Amino acid sequence: MKHNLVYNLGAAFITFFLSAFITFWMTPYIISNLGSEAYGFIPLTQNLISILSVLTVALSSVIARFFTVAITQESYYKAEGYFNTYLITSLVGSVFIFSLIVVAIIYIDKLINVPLNLLNDVRLALLFSGTLVIITFIKSLFLAGPFSQNKLYITKGIEASNAILKALFIIVLLTILTPKIWYVNLGAMIAGLISLFISIYIFKKVIPKISLNTKSFSFKKLKELLSAGAWNSIGQIGVLLFLAIELLVANNVLGATKAGIYAAIIQLPLLLRTIASIIAGVFAPVIIKNYANNNMNGLIIYSNKAVKLNGLLIALPAALMCGMAGAILDVWLGPEFIEYKWLLILNSAYLIFTLSVLPLTHIYTAVNRLRVPGIVTLFLGFLNLILAVYLAGYTVLGLYGIVLAGSIALILKNFLFIPLYSSYITKQQFSIYYKGVLQPIIGALFAVGLCIFLQMYIDITGWGALISTGIIVTLGYLIFSYVLLLNREEKQILINLIRSIVK
Template identity: 65%
Template sequence: MKDNLIYNLGASILTFLLTVFITFWMTPLIITNLGTEAYGFIPLTQQVISILSVLTFALSSVIARFLAISISKGNNRKAEEYFNTYLVSTLFGAIIIIVIIVILITKINKLIDVPEYLLTDVKLAIFFGGTLVIITFINSLFLAGPFAVNKLYITKGIEAINAVTKGAAILLLLTVLSPKIWYINLAAMIAGVISLLLSIFFFKKLIPVIAINFKRFNLNILKELLSSGIWNSIGQIGVILFLSVEIILANIIFGASKAGVYGAMLQLPLLLRTVANITSSVFAPVIIKNYASKNMEALINYCNKSVKLNGLLIALPASLICGFAGSILNIWLGPEFVAHKWLLILSCAYLIITLSPLPLNHIFTAVNKLMFPGLATIMLGVINLILAISLSVYTNLGLYGIVLAGAISLIAKNVIFIPIYSSLVTNQPLRKYFVGLLYPIIGASFVIILSIIIQFYFQVNNFWDLMLAGTIITIGYILFSFFLLFNKEEKSYLLNIYKLFKKKI
């Protein structure tokens, strides 16, 4: 199990670093070629398309769990029924998604503010983005293979290849052809196809006993998957109200130009959220396995360690962005963006605590108690939408109102609801899963203070200055966390993992 944790977590960190590099390189490249206003429609169309994920999430969010449990029990026939039922369902789901994409393409200029010169490009971006949704829907089935056998480093490797392929395709399209915003979604679709082919290959290698056989389609299995995942899908509506409304509201309320500026800066907090989901997923197989074996003590201990470790991993990049916000914007996007540094700081600061508890979400999947999380997410998502409109329209906060609304709502959901509900479904005291939440705040405070001290004596004027300062702080953060934030048991555990890692290399 430790071996797999090393591979899974190591691959997640490498994928994170690669994603950071591509994001830092790609965003100014696109803005330089397309302009800020046009750039704003890249995240905007992606957020519009993400609404389609509601249609797929009911199945894609739970298939890995059912496959993993069936395989762990040696019930290959049941696993094959889950596999083929899901596969047949994706074919019908694809037809529905295609119809919605066509409607979106024909009505998009009535839904959001699109300049006439960008209308065709936006429509093409929606087409390629919608196609990617279908590819991702199918790919979720085959990515369940590495999850089922706890080899998530394979998934992370595929994600890394996806990121590199997407970045290379964007660079090629933007430099060889006349720049268009739909190149981004086209590149993502190409990378998605390659990821799907790789996922199919590894699925066959890891679980050769499962084969495509449409006769294994089982309506009762489909009902089981839907009844389990429907609350995830409802919860996904809430997630969309949390994440996707930000750039859409910015476009509708403040216009395409301001939305372009906001969309550019939003890439960093979105990156942090993506990375948190990647790292938190590493802990899912063990959480599900501990619950399946009814080892509640191990489940609780592992979950608290997961929250602590996930929080400390996210606290470092989030607090570095807060500490060097002005320098990052100046070096990354240009001097004209420095005036918005406090918007970036606020967008990232609250994520330090709100992203830490994400591993606990896998408890709900393990115990199959998804109704209340789904209802809570959609309720708080609606509150977020109302707050965002109220604070940005009826106060002088402007874009800060949208960010502040997200902070209030996400704290309520992740920091309050998730730990408490985790305690309820595992029959534990309500404070049981709050143990790991304090450590990321302490770690982030250390990084921010050190960032301020360094900038007092040292000017960060270019990328290499930023890298040097970041490296110094990262080393200090690792030492600070190891000696002051981890207990003896955790230190011993980490040292054992380090020894195993040295043997592997």
């Protein structure tokens, strides 16, 4: 199990660095070729299409849980029923989803502000992003295979290969051909299709006992999956109101130009949110297996360690974005973006403690208590929308109003609700899941202070100085965390894990 955790985390970090490379390279390249206004439509179209995930998440978010429980209990007949029920349903559902994509393509200029010269490009971007949603919907089934074996390093390996292929396709399209915004969506779609085929191949290798059999389709199992995942769909609406609404509000309230600037600025915080979810997912199989084996004490202990480790991993990049915001924007996007450094700082600061607790969300799935989280997420998502529209459109805050709205809503959802509800459904003291939150905050404060101190002596005017400063801060943070933030048991576990890797 320890080896799997190392492999899983290692693969997650590889995926993170590849995604970071794509973001760092792609954003300034497209802005320099197409302008910040055109660039803004890349994440905006992706956010619009992500609304369709509400239709897929009811199945895709719970299939791994039911499949894993069945495999853990060695009920392969039951697992095969879940497999074929999901597969047939996802194929039929994809036809309906594609019809909605076509409608969105036709009426896109009625939904958002699109300059006439970019209208066809935006429509193509919607087509390719929509197709990717369908591919991802189907692929979720096959990723449940390595998940059920706690071999998430295989899943992360697929994601890493997808990131590499995505980067290669985008680079080729943008450098060889005349740059278009939909090249990014096309590259992502092609890479996603290839990763689907890889996922199918690996599933057959990992779970050879499960095969395609239309007779295994069961309306009873479909109802079981939908009943469990329906609240995830409700919650997904709330998630979209957190993540997808920012650019829509910026576009409709402040205009396409401001939305383009904001889209560029928030790429790094959004990337951090994504990697936080990826890392948190590494801990999901053990949490679910502990519950499947009725090991509630093990679930609680492991979840607490997951919160602390997840927080320590997330705190460093968040602190770097806070401590070196001006330098990052100057080197990355150009000096004209330095004036927006507080947008990056404010978008990153509250993530230090709101993303730490994400592993706890898998307790909901393990215990199958998804209704309340879904309702709360939906409510706070609407709160985020209302606050964002009001603060951005009816006060002088502008883009900062969108940031403030998001921070208030996410603090309420993540930092308050997630730990408290997790303790409630596991019948523990309300403070029990806050034990691992303090250390990441302390580590982040140290890293921010070190960033500020180093910039007094280092003039960061290029990539070399930026990277070297980041490396120094990272080394300092690692030493500080090991000496002061890890207890004796955790230090020994870390040493043993490193020894196992070396051997």
